[in-house]
Amino acid sequence: MQNILLLTLLLPTLGVPFVYLTGKKSAKAAAILVALIAIADITLLSTTVPIVLDAATEHKYVESYYWIPILGSSFTLFVDGISLSMAIITLILILTAALFSVNYMQEKKSLAEYYALLTLLSIGLVGVFITSNLMLFYFCWELMLVPTYFIIGGWGYKDPYRAAFKFFIFTHAGAVFVLLGIGAIFMVTGNLDMLDNQVLTALKAQPDLAKWILLSLTAGFAVKMAVVPVHMWLPDAHSEAPAPMSALLSGVIIGAGAYAIFRVSLGTVFPAVMATDFGNQFLHGLAVFGVISAFFGSLIALVENDIKRVIAYSSIAHMGYVLFGLSLFPFQEAMAGTALHLVNHAVSKGLFFLSAGAVMKQLGIRDIREMGGLAGQMRVTATSSITAALSIAGVPPFACFISEFLIFVGAFQAINSDGFYVLPTVLMLVATVLSLAYALRYIRHIFLGPTKLKKAEEVPFFMKLAMIILVVFVIVLGIWPTFFLNLITTVSFG
Amino acid sequence: MIQILDASLPIISFVLFSLLTIPVVKAIRKRKSKKTVLTLGWFSIVFSIAAVPVANLTIKYYEQPSPQPFLNITLASEPFTIFSSTFMIDAISIYMAIAFTTVGAVTFLYSIFYINLSEKPSERYYSVMLMTIGCIIGVAFSGDLLTLFIFWEAAAAGSSFLMLYHKTPKSLHATLKYLVMIIIASAFIVYGLSIVYGITGTLNFWAVRQALTVLEDKHLLVTAFIFIAAGYAIEAAVVPFHMWLPDAYTAAPASSSAFLSALIDQGSYYVLLRVLIYILTPPTVLDWVIMLAVFSALTMTVGNLLALAQNNVKRLIANVCIADVGYNLVAITSVTPLGIMGNLYFFLVGGMTTAVSFMAVGILNRMGFETLDDFSGIGRKMPFTSLALLLGAFSFAGVPPLAGFIAKYLVFTSAIEANLGWLAVIGVLTSIIQAAYLLRLINYMYAKTPQEETKIKEPKKLLVPIFILVAVIILLGVYPTIVLNLIEPVIQQLPFIP
Numbered sequence: 003m004q005n006i007l008l009l010t011l012l013l014p015t016l017g018v019p020f021v022y023l024t025g026k027k028s029a030k031a032a033a034i035l036v037a038l039i040a041i042a043d044i045t046l047l048s049t050t051v052p053i054v055l056d057a058a059t060e061h062k063y064v065e066s067y068y069w070i071p072i073l074g075s076s077f078t079l080f081v082d083g084i085s086l087s088m089a090i091i092t093l094i095l096i097l098t099a100a101l102f103s104v105n106y107m108q109e110k111k112s113l114a115e116y117y118a119l120l121t122l123l124s125i126g127l128v129g130v131f132i133t134s135n136l137m138l139f140y141f142c143w144e145l146m147l148v149p150t151y152f153i154i155g156g157w158g159y160k161d162p163y164r165a166a167f168k169f170f171i172f173t174h175a176g177a178v179f180v181l182l183g184i185g186a187i188f189m190v191t192g193n194l195d196m197l198d199n200q201v202l203t204a205l206k207a208q209p210d211l212a213k214w215i216l217l218s219l220t221a222g223f224a225v226k227m228a229v230v231p232v233h234m235w236l237p238d239a240h241s242e243a244p245a246p247m248s249a250l251l252s253g254v255i256i257g258a259g260a261y262a263i264f265r266v267s268l269g270t271v272f273p274a275v276m277a278t279d280f281g282n283q284f285l286h287g288l289a290v291f292g293v294i295s296a297f298f299g300s301l302i303a304l305v306e307n308d309i310k311r312v313i314a315y316s317s318i319a320h321m322g323y324v325l326f327g328l329s330l331f332p333f334q335e336a337m338a339g340t341a342l343h344l345v346n347h348a349v350s351k352g353l354f355f356l357s358a359g360a361v362m363k364q365l366g367i368r369d370i371r372e373m374g375g376l377a378g379q380m381r382v383t384a385t386s387s388i389t390a391a392l393s394i395a396g397v398p399p400f401a402c403f404i405s406e407f408l409i410f411v412g413a414f415q416a417i418n419s420d421g422f423y424v425l426p427t428v429l430m431l432v433a434t435v436l437s438l439a440y441a442l443r444y445i446r447h448i449f450l451g452p453t454k455l456k457k458a459e460e461v462p463f464f465m466k467l468a469m470i471i472l473v474v475f476v477i478v479l480g481i482w483p484t485f486f487l488n489l490i491t492t493v494s495f496g
Numbered sequence: 497m498i499q500i501l502d503a504s505l506p507i508i509s510f511v512l513f514s515l516l517t518i519p520v521v522k523a524i525r526k527r528k529s530k531k532t533v534l535t536l537g538w539f540s541i542v543f544s545i546a547a548v549p550v551a552n553l554t555i556k557y558y559e560q561p562s563p564q565p566f567l568n569i570t571l572a573s574e575p576f577t578i579f580s581s582t583f584m585i586d587a588i589s590i591y592m593a594i595a596f597t598t599v600g601a602v603t604f605l606y607s608i609f610y611i612n613l614s615e616k617p618s619e620r621y622y623s624v625m626l627m628t629i630g631c632i633i634g635v636a637f638s639g640d641l642l643t644l645f646i647f648w649e650a651a652a653a654g655s656s657f658l659m660l661y662h663k664t665p666k667s668l669h670a671t672l673k674y675l676v677m678i679i680i681a682s683a684f685i686v687y688g689l690s691i692v693y694g695i696t697g698t699l700n701f702w703a704v705r706q707a708l709t710v711l712e713d714k715h716l717l718v719t720a721f722i723f724i725a726a727g728y729a730i731e732a733a734v735v736p737f738h739m740w741l742p743d744a745y746t747a748a749p750a751s752s753s754a755f756l757s758a759l760i761d762q763g764s765y766y767v768l769l770r771v772l773i774y775i776l777t778p779p780t781v782l783d784w785v786i787m788l789a790v791f792s793a794l795t796m797t798v799g800n801l802l803a804l805a806q807n808n809v810k811r812l813i814a815n816v817c818i819a820d821v822g823y824n825l826v827a828i829t830s831v832t833p834l835g836i837m838g839n840l841y842f843f844l845v846g847g848m849t850t851a852v853s854f855m856a857v858g859i860l861n862r863m864g865f866e867t868l869d870d871f872s873g874i875g876r877k878m879p880f881t882s883l884a885l886l887l888g889a890f891s892f893a894g895v896p897p898l899a900g901f902i903a904k905y906l907v908f909t910s911a912i913e914a915n916l917g918w919l920a921v922i923g924v925l926t927s928i929i930q931a932a933y934l935l936r937l938i939n940y941m942y943a944k945t946p947q948e949e950t951k952i953k954e955p956k957k958l959l960v961p962i963f964i965l966v967a968v969i970i971l972l973g974v975y976p977t978i979v980l981n982l983i984e985p986v987i988q989q990l991p992f993i994p
Binding site: 068069070071072073137140141144145147148152155156162163167170171174175178179181182184185186188189214 | 834837890893894895896897901902904905906908909912913917920921924927928931932935936939942943975976977980981984
């Protein structure tokens, strides 16, 4: 097959009207259709796994189509180890989000639109990871925005459109700076392919401009990643969104921000200023912001009482880890660890939000102080919440442990060559303790202790199914990370 | 070889049909049945016949082995050449003619349904609209400053009638404001032109250009430039000369606002582009880049801030038009091939987007919804109209995959290319403001609950032209190569490339 990746994008694109029409008749059928599309996409993508693992193809699989030659853009789709892992994990989350919605969204209105928007969202999300053309990348980057805005606004809690508005404006403001950076890259190189060496050569010839491009792009991506000074949209958007959307937001959308810094800022532009003073300062800056985010997120998560806001702040903390990991560029272990952490965080956080949604749905309250002793009443939900919380806290044998461990291995290597990293590494280790603290607090308040509410029942079938799928992933990825690690380590850095 | 007839036939056909329309529509009105079908039939004949000369010209122009950049066609031969009206056909004018004809046809379709056929002077409305299309194509084809001036003023006169059509006190007031501004502007332009004629002894674009590049004493030229630039800036509604535009577009019937923003507005940017870059004073002759950059920053900022403070939706869209002038000026200021490409793309896309928004707002205004509060919950009551307005708003804000995105991308990139990074940053920041107020509009449409939940029947006929434009906007966003290929020859014959 020659058009695997094109089909991967076309399938949900063509699927949108079908999902909408099915949804008009039966919401459940629409959800299952979305899940089927995701499964088909996963199958399509997994056919490229052998190609990516094969050294003869330079661990890459590329498809290119005619698009806008005047603007140096062709419709280039590509996967390498990291983008393939991210795309697959994204689709798994979409699959579980759709299944979870069957019961979770049951009582809501206009579900046909909801599932159509979810399908639309999956195009943007997958597209971001599987393209190497910056223009197409930006297309998909913004395509995530509109469906998310309407899903949060249309089916969220409290004053959802306010949260959605905040989300849209913040991330769109970030995106226009990305656009500025992309425009400057086009101007300097006349080419927008991030894998093309010609881009790097041209950028190297203009190091002054490359600095600005790097800063503009990274600042734009950092907004989506919700790094601390520009994180304000995240707590509102994540906590007001319906649980499946929160899972996607926290699992993949902010992960896409990290992936973009990884791929575009560090992968494409950074080598032009690497080994200069500015380059080192830039990496140190990333580390500092990473530490700040990790502490800020963990500390607030420790005192927050709203069930979803705890998890939302823990997302900020985890993006801190990822940013810290990125600042260790180009150490192989750290980079592999960071990429793996994106994957692991996606499943763990997805599970965390889904299980929190399950609790909220069954109890109808959000304050964790009012809950308690649910472990006996909602066994599946409790198991999945505890799995997710422990994974987020970095406890073995759950998924996030292994990737955090790899990041720290990288950090110690970095300390060898750059004394600056001593303090951030120590602080990050302290932050890990904090994350264990909020995770345990969360478990204790909701699931342990005396039972305060009598009526809690276990969730219906589809919600259970979605959570169980993710529990399996969290545990399997913790014990046997080899599959994704093999994929990720095919990519060479620096 | 392109003859004089080939060049003038598009203009002549529109003007001729404009005259024929009056008796034809009157005759149709007298009939008892099938009025709409007959009117539609007549105008589809008009547009398909008028499209033939445009197509003919395009084919003839591009069938030459290497299209000549400046093809001069003079009406009189020596020794009167310098006085004679001239047409100049180059790739830009052909592109503009195609854009004007196609977008004009769609906005016209909307007008047929919007301006009721049984209203008394509606035949005049249609006729003036056709004449204005003819004149604006004449603007694109003109080859000397005088011809440009005449066609442009004729188009302006036509537009004032289109604004005035409903004769409400508000529209009378707005049109008066517009006319006063236009008259001042033309006085400025005529004065400037006379100085140019004094310096160079000619008004022909090509001759003026050549004379100016070797000009040594530039004092008079500066005066002429200030007058001409100010004149055309008034007509293009560059801040601080923008006051007439929101009034005029708000008071005019929606079909007129759509038509004016899609054709006349874009025409006025075209004139600025033509006069500033092509003929009068390329930056090699007179250094105006910084001055215009400041005006463009001012226009973007003021236009967007005004729109932010707006409560009336139609006025809000009118203020977006002002902001669009600013974005176009950024591209003109950059004087780069990329910028010109951005300009030409923006002409088409910006025009269509404003047209879509005005058309959708027109439908809603008819139902009595005017302010943001009235728009509460429109999304549920009138799903299709709101969808069109929503997509228009996202296209303004530069959200892919809608066409506005590529236009903004080109504009900002060209500013960076011209070393005007600060202008690009201002552009980006103002476009965040733009996203904010457009999103506020969307918030009203979809988030707020309406006063009454009843569904309103949407006028299907009016939605047809709107969705034609929406489809084109999406298509051009996903696959802009269609239009960029048309623009490419323009870039190859730019005069300032050494």
